[in-house]
Amino acid sequence: MATQGISKIVLAYSGGLDTSAIIPWLKENYGDCEVIAFVADIGQEREDLVGVEEKALRSGASACYIADLREEFIKDYVYPVLKTGALYEGTYLLGTSMARPLIAKAQVELALKLGADALCHGATGKGNDQVRFETTYTALAPQLKVVAPWREWDLRSREALLDYLKVRDIPTTASLEKIYSRDANAWHISTEGGVLESPWNASNQDCWVWTNSPEDAPNESELVTVGVENGEVVAVNGKKMSPFACLEALNVLGAKTRCGPY
Structure with missing residues (x-):
């Protein structure tokens, strides 16, 4: 050292x-x-x-x-x-x-x-x-x-x-019960640890932070219009927004309908 x-x-x-x-x-x-x-x-x-x-x-x-x-x-x-x-x-x-x-x-x-x-x-x-x-x-x-x-x-x-x-009397919200390690940003959230350490195990619902469970997802489809210029999203449902704001809006829409998990 x-x-x-x-x-x-x-x-x-x-x-x-x-x-x-x-x-x-x-x-x-x-x-x-x-x-x-x-x-x-x-x-x-x-x-x-x-x-x-x-x-x-x-x-x-x-x-x-x-x-x-x-x-x-x-x-x-x-x-x-x-x-x-x-x-x-x-x-x-x-x-x-x-x-x-x-x-x-x-x-x-x-x-x-x-x-x-x-x-x-x-x-x-x-x-x-x-x-x-x-x-x-x-x-x-x-x-x-x-x-x-x-x-x-x-x-x-x-x-x-x-x-x-x-x-050292330093507080933390982590515990042995909160077993997942996550990395999140505007583009994705990844989860590891716990039952996910073995590919044999199915994921639990508490693995998912953003998305609904399939049981809670709506049964109706939702039409979403995405405006694109030069390969970049500039609008969602006709509303022009910044790159981050567009992605944030799409994340909310996608999470509600269980888009994204893999």
């Missing part, structure tokens, strides 16, 4: 279990460094942002910055990917993949503005998110150090993280 030369770290913060534990861990293991929480608003559930600044400060952050990236995300990231027809394994619409470079870019911009000397993310050491974050960091600010706690600490389970926060 190379801690020398690190005094101010900007953390990509969500307010979830992992990043809530990362703040005190950084302060304990990096010489009581200053930790600044950066939150990217990319259209996730509004409840995820309620109280997130207070939560970051109570966890030990010196400040919390929230950046509204919703329109930029749809216009400059989602639409270009859609126009290529890119899919992973023929079905996955790359919702997480599209968002990470934007989050990392905005995080770098804040770090440079504040004179930070390191960047931190909460991606695990076994997935692609660590690569998405760190390639963006390297491309935009190779002089900044990168801290990846999941590759350094000995907290290897949800139980360990909960115990870590409990000992």
